[in-house]
Amino acid sequence: MNRVPLEKKVLSENDRIAGELREKFSAYNILCLNFISSPGAGKTALLERTLEPWHRHTRVATLTGDIQTDNDARRLARFGFPVRQISSGGACHLDARMVKRALGDWNLEEIDLLLIENVGNLVCPTSYDLGEAAKIVVLSVTEGDDKPLKYPATFFKASLLILNKIDLLPYVPFDLGKARENALRVHPGLEILEVSCTTGEGLGTWRDWLARNLTETLHSAESHDPHVICEKFCGHS
Numbered sequence: 206m207n208r209v210p211l212e213k214k215v216l217s218e219n220d221r222i223a224g225e226l227r228e229k230f231s232a233y234n235i236l237c238l239n240f241i242s243s244p245g246a247g248k249t250a251l252l253e254r255t256l257e258p259w260h261r262h263t264r265v266a267t268l269t270g271d272i273q274t275d276n277d278a279r280r281l282a283r284f285g286f287p288v289r290q291i292s293s294g295g296a297c298h299l300d301a302r303m304v305k306r307a308l309g310d311w312n313l314e315e316i317d318l319l320l321i322e323n324v325g326n327l328v329c330p331t332s333y334d335l336g337e338a339a340k341i342v343v344l345s346v347t348e349g350d351d352k353p354l355k356y357p358a359t360f361f362k363a364s365l366l367i368l369n370k371i372d373l374l375p376y377v378p379f380d381l382g383k384a385r386e387n388a389l390r391v392h393p394g395l396e397i398l399e400v401s402c403t404t405g406e407g408l409g410t411w412r413d414w415l416a417r418n419l420t421e422t423l424h425s426a427e428s429h430d431p432h433v434i435c436e437k438f439c440g441h442s
């Protein structure tokens with residue numbers, strides 16, 4: 206009997222739902238970003254710093270995944286934007302079905318930017334498409350500059366690498382040049398930003414990346430103007 210391995214079936218069902226989500230995001234002109242990192246690299250901190258300066262009318266929503274607790278959703282809810290915690294129930298990654306369920310009754314017409322914080326793990330989330338436009342991998346300088354070589358699939362599939370916690374560089378043996386070189390070895394041309402979510406250093410380059418990608422996604426007449434996008438999402442025009 207020709208049996209399709211279970212893992213393959215699960216992944217192809219996931220791809221089907223992710224495809225539906227991607228079509229929906231495209232129909233509503235939503236930029237969806239999937240943030241992946243090991244636990245503690247600073248995904249929630251990056252989202253906090255991203256949401257912090259925005260006005261209440263900024264059309265952003267956040268989903269945050271964890272195996273247990275709604276701590277991250279509570280951290281992000283302080284900024285007043287729609288946020289939902291996804292409890293993965295023991296799974297080491299989010300899947301498309303979880304995202305579809307979590308979107309629930311949200312009116313997608315009211316969202317321009319959907320930020321999804323995945324479960325902390327540098328392996329499993331990479332295999333599960335969530336319908337996102339881009340995967341963003343966050344690597345903190347406390348994790349070692351060899352990680353792109355150890356987890357190549359994640360760095361290969363990412364559209365952007367954010368090196369976080371650069372304020373700690375004086376205290377840890379992390380070679381920024383080596384990290385860049387390793388990342389580019391597994392993914393030539395990968396965009397790389399260096400930031401500190403604690404001091405705010407480098408976050409301007411992250412906001413510029415976001416504004417650039419939002420400009421490409423949003424098509425309405427009002428939003429088409431890069432200055433309008435930047436006023437809304439970067440805090441400057």
Ligand SMILES: Nc1nc2c(ncn2[C@@H]2O[C@H](COP(=O)(O)OP(=O)(O)O)[C@@H](O)[C@H]2O)c(=O)[nH]1
Nearest residue numbers: 244245246247248249250369370371401402403
């Ligand atoms: N020194 C320093 N600590 C950071 C930075 N970003 C995050 N942290 C800290 O790292 C820890 C884990 O951050 P968190 O955002 O919860 O990571 P997550 O598990 O990837 O969501 C927290 O104690 C943060 O305050 C940074 O740029 N510099």
Ligand SMILES: [Mg+2]
Nearest residue numbers: 248249277322
């Ligand atoms: Mg978190």
